[in-house]
Amino acid sequence: MTKRRIAIVLFNLGGPDRPESVRPFLVNLFTDPAILRVPGFVRPWLGRLIAWRRTKPALENYAIIGGRSPLLELTEAQARALDAALADDAGIEAKSFVAMRYWHPFSDAAARAVKAWAPDEVLLLPLYPQYSTTTTGSSIAAWEEACRDAGLTVPTTTLCCWHSHGGFAAATAALVRKAYDAARAELPPDLKLRVLFSAHGLPESIVTAGDPYQWQVEQTVAAVVEKLGIEGLDHAICYQSRVTPQKWIGPSTEEEIERAAHDKVALLVSPIAFVSEHSETLVELDVEYREVAHRLGVPGYFRVPAQNSDPGFIAALADLARAALGSGRSLCSFAGARQCPKRHGDCPHAQATAERRVNVKEAA
Numbered sequence: 001m002t003k004r005r006i007a008i009v010l011f012n013l014g015g016p017d018r019p020e021s022v023r024p025f026l027v028n029l030f031t032d033p034a035i036l037r038v039p040g041f042v043r044p045w046l047g048r049l050i051a052w053r054r055t056k057p058a059l060e061n062y063a064i065i066g067g068r069s070p071l072l073e074l075t076e077a078q079a080r081a082l083d084a085a086l087a088d089d090a091g092i093e094a095k096s097f098v099a100m101r102y103w104h105p106f107s108d109a110a111a112r113a114v115k116a117w118a119p120d121e122v123l124l125l126p127l128y129p130q131y132s133t134t135t136t137g138s139s140i141a142a143w144e145e146a147c148r149d150a151g152l153t154v155p156t157t158t159l160c161c162w163h164s165h166g167g168f169a170a171a172t173a174a175l176v177r178k179a180y181d182a183a184r185a186e187l188p189p190d191l192k193l194r195v196l197f198s199a200h201g202l203p204e205s206i207v208t209a210g211d212p213y214q215w216q217v218e219q220t221v222a223a224v225v226e227k228l229g230i231e232g233l234d235h236a237i238c239y240q241s242r243v244t245p246q247k248w249i250g251p252s253t254e255e256e257i258e259r260a261a262h263d264k265v266a267l268l269v270s271p272i273a274f275v276s277e278h279s280e281t282l283v284e285l286d287v288e289y290r291e292v293a294h295r296l297g298v299p300g301y302f303r304v305p306a307q308n309s310d311p312g313f314i315a316a317l318a319d320l321a322r323a324a325l326g327s328g329r330s331l332c333s334f335a336g337a338r339q340c341p342k343r344h345g346d347c348p349h350a351q352a353t354a355e356r357r358v359n360v361k362e363a364a
């Protein structure tokens with residue numbers, strides 16, 4: 001039996017591979033229209049100016065972790081683990097490719113590699129559980145342009161978000177549980193422990209314009225808390241990594257650390273929008289916020305590791321891939337996403353992507 005060849009394209013943000021790459025990486029990021037929403041003629045100048053101002057603090061951050069981001073190695077390990085998890089599936093031969101948004105390997109290199117492999121189908125699988133126009137939306141746009149340039153025209157399924165997927169929530173809850181039990185074992189029994197789910201922040205204007213990211217972060221946290229099943233769990237959602245002067249969504253992770261100091265509770269910080277370690281977990285959470293917590297007298301500070309190639313997480317990704325390929329129709333792993341009940345109305349990304357995608361079953 002001939003197997004269907006499935007190219008799985010894993011999207012992530014990318015990170016500098018050496019100190020000299022920090023400035024061009026930041027220029028790529030801040031000149032992306034999905035990130036810097038100003039008129040096109042201003043963007044190249046303003047983007048370069050913001051990148052120039054951000055270079056020094058970013059260099060200092062990357063210096064703490066050896067001058068480079070570990071994101072590519074960790075994403076490549078996820079790709080190999082996902083291929084291994086799908087290796088025994090009957091009828092398909094899956095191979096994962098990595099496409100980073102702001103540093104190598106970019107979408108154009110990934111599209112050329114996919115074309116050379118000659119798949120029957122492509123599955124776009126962002127390594128962002130929650131959809132944001134700044135992350136998944138931007139990566140899909142870059143991928144489409146790269147496909148046009150490379151002449152890659154293969155039936156493509158786009159999995160836009162998987163914020164409430166049961167396997168993902170369960171795998172994340174297992175990591176939180178392990179860290180929670182370890183923290184509890186170190187703390188005096190009468191000291192309270194609060195779990196802070198810390199997500200990357202966004203400028204508030206992007207959310208007001210209809211970005212579903214914040215709502216989806218809330219859905220992820222609700223799903224993880226349910227899987228945790230810890231009665232009366234003290235927990236909160238907060239947002240980190242603000243890098244521009246505009247108003248960003250809150251509460252910020254710093255504000256939550258201040259509240260914990262005031263309430264005299266220990267903290268367990270769980271990254272909830274990143275599935276790999278990188279500068280914002282290894283530096284911001286592990287060094288900067290730890291120092292803030294210590295300075296303010298928070299009576300304990302612990303951190304849940306990112307998923308990386310955790311077997312439960314990779315099994316969830318494999319599940320997501322199988323379901324998306326099997327359906328030939330559904331884009332969201334979350335059935336209710338088309339009726340986002342709170343502030344977003346109909347899920348805008350699901351609609352926008354649905355108009356563009358090719359129905360795999362029809363095309364096959």
Ligand SMILES: C=CC1=C(C)c2cc3[nH]c(cc4nc(cc5[nH]c(cc1n2)c(C)c5CCC(=O)O)C(CCC(=O)O)=C4C)c(C)c3C=C
Nearest residue numbers: 013014015058069071132134135200202243273278279280
């Ligand atoms: C306006 C600026 C930014 C928005 C909006 C933003 C959204 C956003 N980013 C991630 C995930 C990652 N961000 C990473 C690095 C990074 N992000 C920004 C700016 C914005 N991000 C900057 C300037 C940087 C560079 C680092 C720095 O200067 O501090 C990374 C990778 C970092 C690495 O070490 O590899 C990730 C991953 C999400 C999930 C998100 C919105 C939903």
Ligand SMILES: [Fe+2]
Nearest residue numbers: 013200241280
């Ligand atoms: Fe970011």
Ligand SMILES: [Fe+2]
Nearest residue numbers: 160161332337
């Ligand atoms: Fe979605």
